[in-house]
Amino acid sequence: MTADPLAPLLDLADIAAAVERARDRFDRALGHRALRRHGGQVAAEVSLRSAVASAGLEGHHHERETVRAGTVTEPVLQGALRVAGTLPGLSELWPKAPRQALAKLHVLAAREVVTEAELGRPVNDPVVAARLDALATLVAGGTQVTPLVLAAVVHGELLNLRPFAGPSGVVARGAARLVLLSTGFDPRGLLAVDVGHREREPEYVGAAGAFATGTPDGLRSWLRHYMSAVEVGADQLTAIGDEILAA
DSSP states (O other), rough: OOOOOGGGGGTEEEEHHHOOOOOOOHHHHHHOOOHHHHHHHHHHHHHHHHHHHHHHHHOOOOOOOHEEEOOOOOOHHHHHHHHHHHHHHHHHHHHHHHHHHHHHEEEEEEEETTTTTTTTOSOOOOHHHHHHHHHHHIIIIIIIIIIHHHHHHHHHHHHHHSSSSSSHHHHHHHHHHHHHHHHHHHHHHHOHHHHHHOOOOOOOHHHHHHHHHOOOOHHHHHHHHHHHHHHHHHHHHHHHHHHHHHH
16 A cells, blocks of 8 residues: 655644644634524635735735625636636545646636736646646545645645746645635635734745755644644634624
C-alpha cells in the first residue's frame, strides 16, 4: 500500500489540534438558526464577501457595499465574483478532472485581464506541468487527509506555483474552496475562508512564502494560518446570520 503523501502534515506540531479547532468552530457556526429559513441568502452573502476579499488579496480593493450595488466594473473584482458564483457548479467536475476545472476557473477569473490566447492555459513550463499533475492526483483521490488539510495544500501550491497568467491567486483561492465543496465539508459554500485570509493578510503572505520553502516549519506556518482563516470564516458565517435575522 502506498503511504498517503499528506498524512505526515498532521504530525507537525499543533496542526492536528488546529485542524480540530477549525472544524469545531465551523460546525458550531452551521447551527445558526438563520440557515434554517435563509440559507440561500446566507450563501449569497458569503459568496459576495469571499469575492471581495479575494480581489483585495490581488491588490484590487473595493468597498463591499459598492460591489453589492453593482457599480464596480473593475475586471479582477468581476472575475472573483464570477469564480465565487460558479464554484457550486464545478464541484462535481473538480475531483474527476481537476485540471479542466482549474482551466475553467482561470477563464472566469482572468477574462479582460489577460489575452484570449492565455485564458485557461497553464504557462509553458515542464516543472509547472509536473506539479499540476501531482496536485491533480491528490485531488482525484490520492490522499485521505481531512478536506481542510487538502484545501490548504491545494491553495498553497497554486498560490506559489502561479500556473496561470494574471490573477492566479483568485484561481488558487477558488480551487481551495472547491475542495471543501466537493468533499462535502462545506457543500453549500458557507465558509468564507477568503475573508479570513484578507483579515490576516500579512500573515497570509508570510505563511504562503514559508509554504514555498517546503520545510516542516514552512508547511506548519501555512497550515496554522489556514486553520486560523477557517475560524475567521466560521465567525463570519455567524455574523452574517446575525445580520440577516436582525434585518
